[in-house]
Amino acid sequence: xxxxxxxxxxxxxxxxxxxxxxxxxxxxxxxxxxxxxxxxxxxxxxxxxxxxxxxxxxxxxxxxxxxxxxxxxxxxxxxxxxxxxxxxxxxxxxxxxxxxxxxxxxxxxxxxxxxxxxxxxxxxxxxxxxxxxxxxxxxxxxxxxxxxxxxxxxxxxxxxxxxxxxxxxxxxxxxxxxxxxxxxxxxxxxxxxxxxxxxxxxxxxxxxxxxxxxxxxxxxxxxxxxxxxxxxxxxxxxxxxxxxxxxxxxxxxxxxxxxxxxxxxxxxxxxxxxxxxxxxxxxxxxxxxxxxxxxx
Amino acid sequence: xxxxxxxxxxxxxxxxxxxxxxxxxxxxxxxxxxxxxxxxxxxxxxxxxxxxxxxxxxxxxxxxxxxxxxxxxxxxxxxxxxxxxxxxxxxxxxxxxxxxxxxxxxxxxxxxxxxxxxxxxxxxxxxxxxxxxxxxxxxxxxxxxxxxxxxxxxxxxxxxxxxxxxxxxxxxxxxxxxxxxxxxxxxxxxxxxxxxxxxxxxxxxxxxxxxxxxxxxxxxxxxxxxxxxxxxxxxxxxxxxxxxxxxxxxxxxxxxxxxx
Numbered sequence: 001x002x003x004x005x006x007x008x009x010x011x012x013x014x015x016x017x018x019x020x021x022x023x024x025x026x027x028x029x030x031x032x033x034x035x036x037x038x039x040x041x042x043x044x045x046x047x048x049x050x051x052x053x054x055x056x057x058x059x060x061x062x063x064x065x066x067x068x069x070x071x072x073x074x075x076x077x078x079x080x081x082x083x084x085x086x087x088x089x090x091x092x093x094x095x096x097x098x099x100x101x102x103x104x105x106x107x108x109x110x111x112x113x114x115x116x117x118x119x120x121x122x123x124x125x126x127x128x129x130x131x132x133x134x135x136x137x138x139x140x141x142x143x144x145x146x147x148x149x150x151x152x153x154x155x156x157x158x159x160x161x162x163x164x165x166x167x168x169x170x171x172x173x174x175x176x177x178x179x180x181x182x183x184x185x186x187x188x189x190x191x192x193x194x195x196x197x198x199x200x201x202x203x204x205x206x207x208x209x210x211x212x213x214x215x216x217x218x219x220x221x222x223x224x225x226x227x228x229x230x231x232x233x234x235x236x237x238x239x240x241x242x243x244x245x246x247x248x249x250x251x252x253x254x255x256x257x258x259x260x261x262x263x264x265x266x267x268x269x270x271x272x273x274x275x276x277x278x279x280x281x282x283x284x285x286x287x288x289x290x291x292x293x294x295x296x
Numbered sequence: 297x298x299x300x301x302x303x304x305x306x307x308x309x310x311x312x313x314x315x316x317x318x319x320x321x322x323x324x325x326x327x328x329x330x331x332x333x334x335x336x337x338x339x340x341x342x343x344x345x346x347x348x349x350x351x352x353x354x355x356x357x358x359x360x361x362x363x364x365x366x367x368x369x370x371x372x373x374x375x376x377x378x379x380x381x382x383x384x385x386x387x388x389x390x391x392x393x394x395x396x397x398x399x400x401x402x403x404x405x406x407x408x409x410x411x412x413x414x415x416x417x418x419x420x421x422x423x424x425x426x427x428x429x430x431x432x433x434x435x436x437x438x439x440x441x442x443x444x445x446x447x448x449x450x451x452x453x454x455x456x457x458x459x460x461x462x463x464x465x466x467x468x469x470x471x472x473x474x475x476x477x478x479x480x481x482x483x484x485x486x487x488x489x490x491x492x493x494x495x496x497x498x499x500x501x502x503x504x505x506x507x508x509x510x511x512x513x514x515x516x517x518x519x520x521x522x523x524x525x526x527x528x529x530x531x532x533x534x535x536x537x538x539x540x541x542x543x544x545x546x547x548x549x550x551x552x553x554x555x556x
Contacts, residue, residue: 025488027450027462043375043447044489104452104460241532243368243384244492 001132003062004124008261010059011117013052015257018173019250022048023110029101030094056094063090066127074131082127089120107176114170115163118261125265129272141207144281151204151278154196155271158217161185161192162264169260173253179236186228193221193267200270207277213270220263227256344408346520350544355515358397358508358528359553364389370492377447377467378424378490385429385494386532387556393512394554396430397530398481398498400505401516402537404524410502416440416473419485419495421449421465426485426495430531432505433497435479441465441472453485453497462488481529496531521546528552 017023022045026032032050033040039054040046063086070083096113103109129135145151165185171177200214231252239249365387372378388395416438420427424445433439443449443465451472452462458476465472476483476499487493498505506514521544528536533554540550 021491022488024452024462025450027452027464033448033464041448043377045491046448046489047374049488104454104462241386243370243386243494 001128003059003066004121004128004265006055006059006062007117007121007124008258010052010055011121011261012254012258013048013055014114014117015254016250017045017048017052018110018114019253020045020048020245022046023105024101025049026053027101029098056097060090060094063087063124066124070127076130079127079130082123082130086120086123086127089116089123093117093120105174107171107174110174111167111170111176114173114257115167118166118264121261122265122268126268126272129269138209140209140276143204143207143278145278146281147199147203150280151196151199151274152271152280154192154199155267155274158193158196158267159264159271161189162260162267165189166260166264169256179232183228183232186225190221190225193217196267196270197221200274204274204278207273209273210270210277213266213273217263217266217270220259220266224256224259224263227252227259231256343411346518348518350521351518352521352542352544352546352548353515353517353519354526354540354542354548354550355513356549356551357512358394358399358514359392359512359551360387360389360394361392361553361555363556364392365556372424372490372492375424375447375490377445380423382423382425382492384492387530388429388510389512390510393508393510394530395508395510395512396428397508397512397514397528397552397554398430398432398496398505399508399514399516399526399528399552400432400481400498400500401502401519402525402527404522405502405504408502408520410434412436413503418442419451419497421445421451421487421493424449424487424490424493426493428507429495430507431495431497432507433476433499434503435477435499435501436475439474439476439497441474443467443469448489449487449493450489451485452488453483455480455483458483458499464489481527481535482531498529526550528554530554 025045026040026049028034030036032038032053040050042050067083067087071080074080074083093113093116096109096116100106100109100113149157165182165188168177168182168185172179172182197214197218200210201218204210231249234246234249234252239246242249367383367385367388370382370384372382385396412434417431417433418440419431420442422444424447431439441451446467448464448466450462450464452460453476454460455476457478457480461474463472476497478499479501480497480499483497483499485495485497504516504519506516508514519542521542523539523541526538526540528538533556536552536554538550538552540548542548
């Protein structure tokens with residue numbers, strides 16, 4: 001849980017770097033102005049970029065501890081793999097961060113860095129969920145899902161559309177794409193997430209593990225839409241000719257990134273809880289052609 | 297036994313992490329070494345001589361039609377070493393005279409070649425601001441970049457046709473010498489440490505260029521007689537062109553104006 005919280009701080013620190021146009025204020029990597037340990041004068045863009053690097057190093061250290069701990073103490077084999085996946089993701093993320101500095105912020109690499117950051121955040125969140133006492137000790141309250149599309153399908157679709165939205169947003173922020181695909185796709189995200197949350201709340205509101213993330217997802221989605229609108233106004237409509245990043249522009253875009261990360265993580269939690277508590281009814285899983293006719 | 301196996305795997309992973317960092321370290325050093333040298337232009341043919349007895353000149357004033365926008369005040373509070381007042385220089389017009397317009401001979405020089413000046417064009421960073429805001433230089437000409445501020449700057453050109461680089465320059469550091477090999481108009485240069493710091497370098501093949509001063513005036517001397525297209529380029533308002541025919545020893549006025 002601590003790693004997940006620090007990762008959210010790291011995402012905010014990274015968003016501050018982009019919003020303040022400070023991505024290349026420290027021109028070298030992995031060193032900062034030629035040193036691995038000296039803290040440079042924290043003024044201008046350097047305070048954002050170097051703070052981001054320091055928090056990233058801390059998250060890297062936490063992830064190494066997490067992976068070793070999981071490997072040594074976990075009995076569940078897939079949890080050991082998840083720990084190693086987290087470590088692999090954080091290493092890949094560090095390398096992407098380095099490439100983006102050394103190659104002067106290529107939009108594809110910077111966007112991949114932004115997307116992988118939130119992927120890592122989701123991994124940290126699910127590790128926290130899977131190792132939480134409630135998840136380990138509770139006896140799941142199960143209700144079979146007979147509706148089509150199933151709720152698990154809807155939650156997976158929610159994750160997919162959110163991830164696409166994350167990539168579109170990152171591409172726009174890193175000058176690889178215009179703003180309109182991100183704005184248009186926001187409509188698709190709204191429809192899918194509302195459908196998922198309404199289905200979850202209307203049929204399975206008795207299951208707390210499903211109800212809570214569904215409500216949170218809906219609330220975060222509304223917040224995110226408002227933040228997106230404000231970010232659009234401050235950055236695209238009013239701020240395109242700004243001589244420097246202005247405070248409303250920075251606050252709205254950073255908050256938009258942070259809430260976006262929380263929204264994606266909530267959708268992942270919802271999917272896990274639905275998979276656990278609302279499994280698809282068995283006969284639904286059998287392809288039609290393999291079903292044998294039943295003699296009456 | 298199982299515990300030992302786990303430790304072997306974990307040690308292997310940490311070694312892999314170290315290897316990645318090592319590769320990263322090596323990568324970071326490479327651009328530092330190569331970027332300190334000016335970018336070399338392809339060796340040019342011998343310069344085509346111009347008879348000074350027939351050389352002509354053009355001069356003029358660039359105007360802004362309509363009211364000049366009020367320049368935005370820059371907030372430099374994020375670095376205490378950035379002192380003094382600073383205003384955005386996107387459009388600088390005083391009494392309708394437009395400053396910082398790059399004027400150059402766009403067409404008409406044919407295959408003529410010109411010697412690259414031995415003296416460097418200079419950029420100074422003072423008051424967390426670039427001086428000048430718009431610079432002209434010939435392809436291959438040295439550009440000397442100084443830091444007169446008591447803070448570190450990074451100089452980061454973002455060209456389309458030339459090589460991109462990004463170097464930091466601490467206070468009182470030796471000037472950085474660079475050049476751009478290919479022609480490029482309004483090549484943006486910025487400082488990522490102070491995001492308001494922006495300027496433009498214009499790289500051309502001939503020495504026939506000028507930048508309008510605060511009075512909107514410019515002058516280009518030493519042109520051989522001929523038919524020319526003169527381009528006026530402003531960072532936000534774009535490009536305007538005018539045709540002019542110069543006879544021997546002509547001195548013509550070519551004015552231009554931009555609309556908001």
